[in-house]
Structures are given as structure tokens and as C-alpha cells.
Amino acid sequence: NAGVTQTPKFRVLKTGQSMTLLCAQDMNHEYMYWYRQDPGMGLRLIHYSVGEGTTAKGEVPDGYNVSRLKKQNFLLGLESAAPSQTSVYFCASSYRDTTYEQYFGPGTRLTVT
């Protein structure tokens, strides 16, 4: 039981490049989330999904897209990376809605130069 895994762990991009972050969970959770963590700002929700095939915008969705084609996977895409997207990205999942505890992945540290 691996819990929540994220790929890759580190990545450096140049401005304008694109990439996809992969999140996978093996707990059969319905809800999945993408957050970004910046110093002194806590966690901010980018996008989330309440089930396979669904996605919704969070607090800071601009510049990101997501897909949830399979229940266990939640992909975060950056189409044209900007330095402002330098951050640590965390994926999380929960059994159902946000009254349930969220399980977090180990994070992806992204630097955009």
C-alpha cells in the first residue's frame, strides 16, 4: 500500500516549457487535490476532483490544467511555465469530501527559470 505517490520529485523548467505532474493513489479514494506550497503562504488549492472524469477549479487555477481519466490518477499540467509557478506541488486524496482526512504525497519541487 504505497498511499499517494507523485512523479517526478524534482524538475527544472525554462520559461515557456510544458510538463505534467502525475499523482497516483491506491486507496480507492474518490476525491483528489492539487496544492501548491510557497514560503509563508501555506497551501493553496489549484484544482480538485470529486470523482473519476470530474475536475474543478480551486483558489489558484490560472496557468494549470488537470485531468482525472482514471480514479487512481490525477494529472496536473503546466502548458507554458512561468517563474511564478516555481513552487512545491502536493497532491492529496481523501475517501470522500473534505470532512475526511487528506493523505498527501511527498511533493514535487518545481523550479522555472
Add this chain to the structure above:
Amino acid sequence: AQSVAQPEDQVNVAEGNPLTVKCTYSVSGNPYLFWYVQYPNRGLQFLLKYITGDNLVKGSYGFEAEFNKSQTSFHLKKPSALVSDSALYFCAVRDPPYGGSQGNLIFGKGTKLSVKP
């Protein structure tokens, strides 16, 4: 707007002493409150939550939190701190799922706990 505040960026405690990490909230209706911990270079881990019921909530690793409705606070406590408790602690409140909100969590900015031997 719903919000949560952690008024201390850092808390320093000697090992063996009690610790308190403060959290206050502003939310309409009954609050759903959470504490998470983040160890260096790791993701967040759930500690405890308050949904309803007893104002004193017990969680993982010997932590507990006291819900105080009149003071709109949800402070995290531990009777005897360990060096291994040194980490970043986040308080979170659930944004009530009505009026256009989807019920997502709003996190505080985090409090760094440092426990010295």
C-alpha cells in the same frame, strides 16, 4: 470570507515542556477544523480534526486540540514536547459548502515548532 490564522511563525519549546500552537478561525456556521504536520521534505500528515462533539480532540502522536467557540480558537497542545515533534504545523478550516463554495480546506500559513533538547 472564511479564514484561519496562525499568529506565530515560530514556537520554541524545551524538550519535556508543554507546547501550544495557536490557531484562530473565522467561518460562518459550525466550523470543521483540522491540524496537519509537515516534517522536512515530506508531505503533510493528518493529526486530528474537530467536526462536532467534545471540545477536546485527541489525535496522533500524543497531540490534542481544544475547540473554543467563544474565542473562535482551535489550539494544538501536547503535555510534554519531544525533539522529534519539531516540524511545520498547519491549521485548516473547511469552507462551508454552500453559497458557491465547494467545501474545500483553507490552510493557515503554518507555524514552525522547534523543540530543543
